[in-house]
Amino acid sequence: MITVSDLVVSYPRAARNAVNGVSFVAASGTLTALAGPNGSGKSSIVRALLGRADVVRGSVAVAGSDVRELSLPELARRVAVVPQREEAAFPTQVREYVALGRYPHLGLWRAATRADDTAVSDALDQAGVSELAARDTDALSGGEWQRVRIARALAQKAPALVLDEPTTFLDVAHEMAIFELLSSLARSGLAVLLVSHQLNLVARFADTIVLLNEGKIATSGTPRSVMKADRLESIYGWPVVITHDPAVGAPALVPLRRPVTL
């Protein structure tokens, strides 16, 4: 659904390419995770998707169309993106905020129809924030705000959903809730592409992990095949062990403590 082909992205005045020939597919009905150390190029791929980075070579395609050939509103109808950070300058009502997700369909002048209102309500339900609909956006907790943002993306009713680090600053309960939500969205048919450095959660929920390192794909595949201690150690530069707890049902990464040199 989202196809990245041999993508090379560079920033002006940078020493090396941020993304150096990356190819993968985030298929519909799956939860694909982009993981890797800081600076490995994860967010740059999202920016390239939005047309906000300099693509030197290669392409990003959504449902078969190169994003550079689509107008921004067209693109917004095909893929909904939840960026890493978002701070609204002025507080607004949650419902009004989520309703802005209909903008790619409504444009400057079209009035909201019943279908639009339904899309908004559905989005609020799916994200589990219906009871917050009348609240102000500056009266929300971190986790609530994150879910409201996801609701806004869901209101776009796009077949693909991209999220950049959606669970930073969230506690365990909220993190799990969001990952459950993303998993169920993938199962309902969306192509969900998730950028996260939370390897353990990703390993439990993602169908595919694309592990990046220094702009290239180090490895990709199912969580079980990707989570190998020696490979992760060399990528992250830190000693780790991989554990398999039957209660968890997925491999988990546990970092070891380095001996302290005196």
Add this chain to the structure above:
Amino acid sequence: MLVAGIPLRGVSVLLLSHRSACIALALAVSACSDSRAPSLEASDDFGDPVRIGSPPTRIVSLNPATTEILFTLGAGSRLVGRTKYDSWPDSAKLIPPLGDGIQPNVEAVLASHPDLVILYASQDNRPAAARLRAAGVNTLSLKVDHISDFRRTVLLLGAMLRDSVRAKTVIDSVYRTLDSVRTATAKLTRPSVFWHIWDAPVITIGAGSFMNELVDIAGGKNVYADIAGPSAQVSLEDISHRNPDFILAGPIGKTQIQSDSRWRIVRAVRDNKIFVVDTLLVARPSVRLGEAAVSLANLLHPGTLR
């Protein structure tokens, strides 16, 4: 009677004029105490002391009024500098202009090596006065706003030039003309007058200006005589409210008034009762005050004078 070259009769006449009593006293004291080179000591309008020995020979006059007075007192040849606005009499134009009278270019003034600088005593000029004094130049700051200021300025300058007789003559002549105009218009009905000085914003004269006195002498009444200061910024509506009979303005001012439709709220504009005044003549409290009063009276009460 002469004492060491100073006409004491001039001094005794000075003693009679109440306003200049302090100057006269100082003169008398110094004249009697030093028979060789009597000096003039006075305080100027900034409160600074001025001490002038022999009559100055290189005078910079940074005020149109004092320039005119100096020429009338026969001291035009002693002038080495004036403001760029001083243009009467014609020979004044031969004196090198040194720039503005307000916040003057002190360096240009010093470069002409004056032994006396006359400034207009506005607050803006305090720094310039201080700098000139610090450079050792005799600086006289005078506030020449009222007709009485004109009188004492002439007396002071005359005393400085050791020609108080001429000074008195000049004053008498001007005052005679003023008195005759005043008498001629005393019994006539006084039209109310608005004097347009500037257009953006609209500025007019108040009771603190000699121009107000001129209007009074010429048999008119300034609609803004209730303002204490020399000038004030006023609104069109207020002028309309005060409803002057006549408007006095310079030639540019009259054009501005007539080309702006909003002035039509003033009845005098609608009735075209705008008189043009010669700003060079009437805008300075100087030796031509008499002429100025006459010209105003001819505007306000045509045919009354002679």
Add this chain to the structure above:
Amino acid sequence: MTHFRGWYWLLLVAALFAIAALAVARGAVSVPLAAVFEALRGRGDPTVVAIVRDLRLPRVILGALVGAGLGGSGAALQGSLRNPLAEPYLLGVSGGAAVGAVIVFALGFSADFVVTLAAFAGSMAAVLVALAVSRVGARGARADLRTLLIAGVIVGAFANAAIMVALASAEPNAIRGALFWMMGSAADANWQRVGWLALSIFFAGGALIYWAREIDVLSLGEETAASLGVNAERSGRRVFLIAALLAAATVAAAGLVGFVGLVVPHIARRMGLRAHRPLILAAALIGGALVVAADLAARTVAPPTELPLGAITALLGVPFFLVQLRRAA
């Protein structure tokens, strides 16, 4: 949170008309309301008719238009620049206009339309320079909207220097005229100015209303805007230019009337408005009423002198920033 009710619109419109009616009736010459209506029709004492029709009416309408333009411009800018302290004058508009006007004064021209034209040209030139400067400071072709604000400050600083140079060598009367112009005044209102300003507000204000929903999206941030299909740089620049044009038109008509563009959008937001289409409209109504009231105060507080309009509106800044301080604390 306050909820904006439908009848608030009636309230805003009624307030504007009430203040305007009061402003036409009051002044150095007090005209009872009945006489005002007569005078509008051309009947009654010719002085009163002239005062009402040639002086007060254009002045009040000019004041309302200036307030509307500034309020709408401020609302659009605060949303698109995502900054509650943004205001129309921060973009080089005020500095550029002042440079244009001061140069004209210093050169000795005082013809009405020359100053207006120079002020407008100066402010648009400054805005375009600010845009160019912001592109230089940005990464490649992407102009960070925040650098627009900084670029505006740079242009403003340069304009201040230019004004000082021009005034230093000007005649005292030219200085007085220039300063008075800079302090803002609706006193020079005539029907031509009203006409030009009304035209500018119609087009520029109309354009802002047209793109108002885009401003809603812009106010969410550049990446979120992109994910909703809005090119933040292009759209932001467009709003910036139109808002600057609107502000420049008001400055050309009435000099610098500060704080209106800053404070009025906050008042509109306090009334419960969020979406920019109604927000800009409400800010226009509130701004209009505010400037007319300020002009009335300028005319009647210290007769016979007229205070500068900018001085009265600057007083607005004090309670506004006090409220902001309390909120931040």
